[in-house]
Structure formats: C-alpha cells, structure tokens
Amino acid sequence: MQTLFDKYGGFATVSKIVREFYREVLQSPSLKHYFEGAQMERIIDHQTKFIAHVLGGPAEYTGRELGTAHGHLAITGAAFAEVAAILQETLEDAGMESEDVATVMGIVASARGSVVRE
Template identity: 45%
Template sequence: MEKSLFDKYGGFSTVSKIVMRLYDQLLEDDDVGPFFDDVDMPRLIDHQTKFVASLMGGPASFTDTHIQRAHHNLEIAPLHFDRLKEIIAETLGEFDVEEDDIETVLAAFEGRRKLLVDG
C-alpha cells in the first residue's frame, strides 16, 4: 500500500511546522495578511494543521459545509486564493516536499476554490 503524503513527510510533526511557517508567510503578505487581523491564531493554526493534513491524505477531514461556514463572511477574491496557493507551494518547497507532491496538495486545495472564493 502506498504511503499518503501525510505519512511520507512525517505526519503531524512536519505538518505542524509547515503550517507555522505558512502563517509566518501569510501574515507578512499584503494581499492575504489582512484576512488574519483579529483572528484567534492558536485556534486557527490548530484547524489549519488538520486541514493541511487532510490535503496530504492524513486522518483529519473537513466537509464542504464546514469549510463554507468558516469562510462565509470573508470576501475572498480569486487574487487572494491564487496568492494563497503560491504561498502554500513556496512553503511546501521549503520543507523539501517534491514538486509532484506539491502539485497534488495544490490540486486538492484548488478543488475547494468554489467553497471559498466570492462570485
């Protein structure tokens, strides 16, 4: 049986480090950083660790309804979603995730675009 990307790259230990680095990058970004003003970051990082784990085939899962509810009050434009994908790719690369595996994670993320992007 083939290992999931979650297992291949070290499970929650590595995913947690990836998410921490991802948020370092996101908070500094002029396009997506403002979305995280006044957000309970420890709670968000916990949720995002589980979400990224799920994108990598890990044990956590999020329903479409859960994702939509969490983002319904945000005005996420295509530009924001695309920028987030760029930052995710850059961050995964920093952790030596192979290019094909980055593309797999980005495809899983892209599959949720309609749940997050306005219009």
C-alpha cells in the same frame, strides 16, 4: 494507499510547514486582514487543519465545511491564489517531491469554489 501526510512524517512535518506557511501568510499585506478577527489559537488551528487536510491527514476532521468556514470572509480569487502560491513554496522548501506538490495543489484548486466568494 499511503497518504502524503504519512509519507512526509505526519504531525512533525505538518507542524513545521504550518509555522512557515503561517509566517508568510500573515506577512502579506493583502492577506493578513482576513485573519484579523481570528485569535492566534484559531489561526494556528486553521493552518494545521488546512495543511493536514490537503495532505490527506487524519480523517477525523470535525471542523465546519469549507464553504461555511469561509463564506463570511469574502475571500477573493486573488487572495486564494496568493495563499495557494505561499503553500506551494512552503511545500517545496520542506523538501516535498514536485509530483506530490502537484497533487496537493490539485486538491487545493478543487476547494477553490468553496472558499472564494466574489
């Protein structure tokens, strides 16, 4: 089965989505502090892995488990919801079909338990 990553143009599209998503996340007063300790490179790396992950992209993910990567950040349900909303908007703006956006948002929702700690 073709992944959404391939369907929508692989890394070229992911890189465009990452830039948009990143710009929005860091502009949010309630989200930017989560990323303060992280260096630019790590943030870009985060966004790229995040997007590629939810699009079913390259399987050779070598980062930490989501629970381990986020456990120390005390991410609230509200922050998670905001990040998810920004992602949804970014995907819609990138021209992704609504059915595929719904698939991606389902995957994001399923990761909520590993990311949120409150």
